Amino acid sequence: MASFKITGGRKLKGELIPQGAKNEALQILCAVLLTKEPVIIHNIPNIRDVNKLMELLEDMGVKRSKMGDGVYKFEADDVSFDYFETQEYKDKAAELRGSVMLLGPMLGRFGRGKAPKPGGDKIGRRPLDTHFIGFQKLGAEFSYDAGDSFYSIDGSKMKGSYIWMEEISVTGTANVLMAAVLTEGTTTIYNAACEPYLQQLCKMLNSMGAKISGVGSNLLTIEGVTELFGCEHTMLPDMIEIGSFIGLAAMTGSEITIKNCRIPELGIIPDTFRKLGIEMEFRGDDIHIPAQSNYKISTLIDGSILTVYDAPWPGFTPDLISIILVTAIQAKGTVLIHQKMFESRLFFTDKLIDMGAQIILCDPHRATVIGLNREYNLRGIRMTSPDIRAGVALLIAALSADGTSIIDNIEQIDRGYQNIDTRLNAIGAEIVRV
Incomplete structure (x- = not known):
């Protein structure tokens, strides 16, 4: 069983090309x-x-x-x-x-x-x-x-x-x-x-x-x-990887350009991340995310808490719920994450809580994230990847955290993300495959 050893707290900068879907x-x-x-x-x-x-x-x-x-x-x-x-x-x-x-x-x-x-x-x-x-x-x-x-x-x-x-x-x-x-x-x-x-x-x-x-x-x-x-x-570029890179840029305060995104095929994915306060610019078919010191979660028109939930297309894809959840950790504000489809997908939040995130797991389908607004950083811990999407969410958390994290069972991540350590190291991350 392989592991990632991640040194967190590094700013990333550069271009990423999404893999095929x-x-x-x-x-x-x-x-x-x-x-x-x-x-x-x-x-x-x-x-x-x-x-x-x-x-x-x-x-x-x-x-x-x-x-x-x-x-x-x-x-x-x-x-x-x-x-x-x-x-x-x-x-x-x-x-x-x-x-x-x-x-x-x-x-x-x-x-x-x-x-x-x-x-x-x-x-x-x-x-x-x-x-x-x-x-x-x-x-x-x-x-x-x-x-x-x-x-x-x-x-x-x-x-x-x-x-x-x-x-x-x-x-x-x-x-x-x-x-x-x-x-x-x-x-x-x-x-x-x-x-x-x-x-x-x-x-x-x-x-x-x-x-x-x-x-x-x-x-x-x-x-x-x-x-x-x-x-x-x-084949299309992978929309889940594109969403993961948007969340990665926000959580680490990094400036990243995602190339060749086939933006019209992304549906509401960019707008859903914008609801968390993440700025992005479409440059032709590329998405540029500037380095942001802070990002603020939107509220509903009457001021009530935003809910992000998955739904069949053209709704928000369930494969990005884990990424939205981890990205909200360092936002300003509160969001309710409602994973309707799978009842075990939010259980990885216990690892994020151990890292210092403020998350209330309401039930198997819902979690409330109270954003830290960068008032303090997550801390590195040792954890295990339970599935593909949670594994990358944990990787994003680790890259934003103080200190060193170890993620075990990264075979789960390798199932869905091509050479993710090599590609992120090329723009400034420090990930060692053990």
Whole structure:
């Protein structure tokens, strides 16, 4: 198990280029199974979860060749179904939350699929019912072996159908969508997720010959086709990393420019950070955050306390709730953080409290942050990263703190952030990987 040793209190200055979007990558990589022709993907992030998924695809028989930095060509013309019966497949797929999205392409192209119960962050209940109910409405039949946590699905009788998504799930929508594009007839997905990453998947599939309309809305209509073809696709920059860098600049009082942000795709993310008093300037497609000695949390029109909560797109993404919370620690004012989706995501606040933050954990979903207004700094401690987003929130806290902090279990951070220590050290941080 690796750790970060962080010397806090340093001002950072310079430019950061966000990596390719992790959440988009997991969907796009699964989609290469939908065609036997070559698919070229640009801006793939070099992170643990994505690398593991690419390795899993190779084990399945997908040919992968590197064409440049973050650019790969995939060819799924000889997928081995014998591999899905192996213990190795079960073990590797179980380590990845994103592996469940292999089922949709398997069903669409091959009419059958198998997958173990996936892993991922331990941030609360993450049921897969939405995925399987969608498959069932297409006519698939599935069985679940509770003894070895293995799902088997028969999609040989699938037909286009009307599907109401009981949960606005990004991965659930992506999975059902990928099954539907090669399913005979018309499929309508209502209450669909419409995050930019899902829009990217739709655009890629349409470029491969799929017929998807309603992209960007919560109502998708899919006319099934018999075959998809090769394509070339470039992924968005990671909006979660962009938000993390905005919070990092504010907490450390640093001047940072985030390059090539695709600002129109960020939705309300910049404005949500502005509500905490963080200044930023859009320079073309770059975001410049000046060094601020203080930043003040807005109140509502009647003077009551601001609430920041997560919601399906175009609402505020739940993956940045941890970053908003840690950024508020040194603001002036008070904010209520309401994490609606996952009931375990705020439990990392006990570590921030140990560092000197004034936070009241009201219940598993809500925390009140009383800003310190830089009247005193956090203090360095030893802590453990419980999940990807909390891990980076703790890293931001440590970089702003007095003294030395150690963060254990940084494999969680590496799952979602590419060479984060090297990139931050390049603009003045002091992070040692132990």
